[in-house]
Amino acid sequence: MPTELSATDTSSTQTKSGKLGLLPLTALVVGSMIGGGVFSLPQNMARGASAGAITIGWLITGIGMLALAFVYMNLSTRKPNLDAGPYSYARAGFGNFVGFNSAWGYWLSAWIGNVSYAVLIFGALSYFYAPFGEEGNTWQAIAGASICVWLVHALVLMGIRQAAIINLITTIAKLAPIFLFIVLVVVGFNLPTFQLDFWGKEALTLGSITTQVQSTMLVTLWVFIGIEGASVGSGRARKRSDIGKATILGFVTVLMLYLLVSLLSLGVMSQPELAALPAAASMAYVLESVVGPWGSVLVRIGLVISVAGAFLSWTLLAAEIPFRAAKEGILPAIFANENENGSPSGALWITNICVQIVLIVTLYANSTYLALFYIASTAILVPYVFSGAYALKLAMTGESYDQQKGRGRDMAIGALATVYGAWLVYAAGPTYLLMCAILYAVGIPIYVWARKSHGEKSFSSIETLIAIALVGAASVAAYLMWTGAISAL
Numbered sequence: 001m002p003t004e005l006s007a008t009d010t011s012s013t014q015t016k017s018g019k020l021g022l023l024p025l026t027a028l029v030v031g032s033m034i035g036g037g038v039f040s041l042p043q044n045m046a047r048g049a050s051a052g053a054i055t056i057g058w059l060i061t062g063i064g065m066l067a068l069a070f071v072y073m074n075l076s077t078r079k080p081n082l083d084a085g086p087y088s089y090a091r092a093g094f095g096n097f098v099g100f101n102s103a104w105g106y107w108l109s110a111w112i113g114n115v116s117y118a119v120l121i122f123g124a125l126s127y128f129y130a131p132f133g134e135e136g137n138t139w140q141a142i143a144g145a146s147i148c149v150w151l152v153h154a155l156v157l158m159g160i161r162q163a164a165i166i167n168l169i170t171t172i173a174k175l176a177p178i179f180l181f182i183v184l185v186v187v188g189f190n191l192p193t194f195q196l197d198f199w200g201k202e203a204l205t206l207g208s209i210t211t212q213v214q215s216t217m218l219v220t221l222w223v224f225i226g227i228e229g230a231s232v233g234s235g236r237a238r239k240r241s242d243i244g245k246a247t248i249l250g251f252v253t254v255l256m257l258y259l260l261v262s263l264l265s266l267g268v269m270s271q272p273e274l275a276a277l278p279a280a281a282s283m284a285y286v287l288e289s290v291v292g293p294w295g296s297v298l299v300r301i302g303l304v305i306s307v308a309g310a311f312l313s314w315t316l317l318a319a320e321i322p323f324r325a326a327k328e329g330i331l332p333a334i335f336a337n338e339n340e341n342g343s344p345s346g347a348l349w350i351t352n353i354c355v356q357i358v359l360i361v362t363l364y365a366n367s368t369y370l371a372l373f374y375i376a377s378t379a380i381l382v383p384y385v386f387s388g389a390y391a392l393k394l395a396m397t398g399e400s401y402d403q404q405k406g407r408g409r410d411m412a413i414g415a416l417a418t419v420y421g422a423w424l425v426y427a428a429g430p431t432y433l434l435m436c437a438i439l440y441a442v443g444i445p446i447y448v449w450a451r452k453s454h455g456e457k458s459f460s461s462i463e464t465l466i467a468i469a470l471v472g473a474a475s476v477a478a479y480l481m482w483t484g485a486i487s488a489l
């Protein structure tokens, strides 16, 4: 195949079984990002921000996330052997301990996100069976969620993979209600409602524009998680040039859908009204106010199918990442156990036991979908920031570049993605960062255990410093939680 010889790209993965054209590739990109977040966007965005601030929030996210999308696209062609996702990039660029934290953080985010999915599904079902509760965290909901978790667990142990047919059904289930929502809400759109307090100056609770924009950042991050998976499909592209096009096309499509869902809602209900809606499945309430109860039913059915599909994908991923890391000696060997069906059973068991524990915590702490996905969003920042930084490092050192061509551009993209990541760390705010520090600190002994069992040294001198800082932050966090000064859940 001629593509194999093209000058700057070192990848050979694109040439294998060139199958997918531009449209299916784009669908793959779209599908990897849209999951459950979109169904709650109207309330989640409006709860702390006005229409003006929300627009700025999407603009910043659009630029930052596109940079990240390019980073992954670039890295997947430049380093085709590093195919275990963000974790392998962090490790290649910054050593074992950073690599470990990247895998650990990605794993945390994946399964905590799944807890939020479980709560979201049962919250949506409360319309049909009230005892589940609008937040999906009553004992009935948690019992139902637990049963579903172990059902999916059993299916994956039996060797179930994400089948094309499941993908197709869930893609239709998520896109159909979104399109219909947009069309119907355009009809119900009322310009004066939309223009009401456009910058949130009159609302006493919203604060400055920066504060408002900041309040949207964990939400916009959440709905774009999965962007790192978009480059995974690149190995199946028919034409190499389609990969870039599909990434941009898919990305812009998703951004447009999110923008429309969140902004058009502000023309149906005012910002304070939206903010007062239940956080989970708020799209259902908005559509119901335009077309009546069937709108709510439609959104909820779409949500359940879409999120169930996403739950399965993220269960597979949550097991796959630690499985790979364990195979490379970065996590304890138990994560690398496989059963006779070729499923990563060790990682799967550990993951779903964690999911079960946090589901129970959710019941007692009365945690919400919002709080849970805020933690999942914050947790993924480490793998994201280090992916950007790795792309930046490659472009700066010239490693994997045969010539100067493209280095300047890649440096800019890597820098942009890293800066966006750093801004997100700031925007996440101390509560969620401290909460995550505890979750990351728990990983340290596990890392030491993994290295010890391989008879290897755990930390270099700089890694020791990182570990000490992490333990320090976690201690502060634990103390503050103990005194009740912070509570994230």
Ligand SMILES: NC(=[NH2+])NCCC[C@H](N)C(=O)O
Binding pocket: 033, 034, 035, 036, 037, 038, 109, 110, 111, 112, 113, 114, 117, 222, 223, 224, 225, 226, 310, 311, 314, 376
């Ligand atoms: N279970 C997870 N960790 N999911 C993360 C993906 C979130 C996805 N972007 C969504 O909007 O739903």
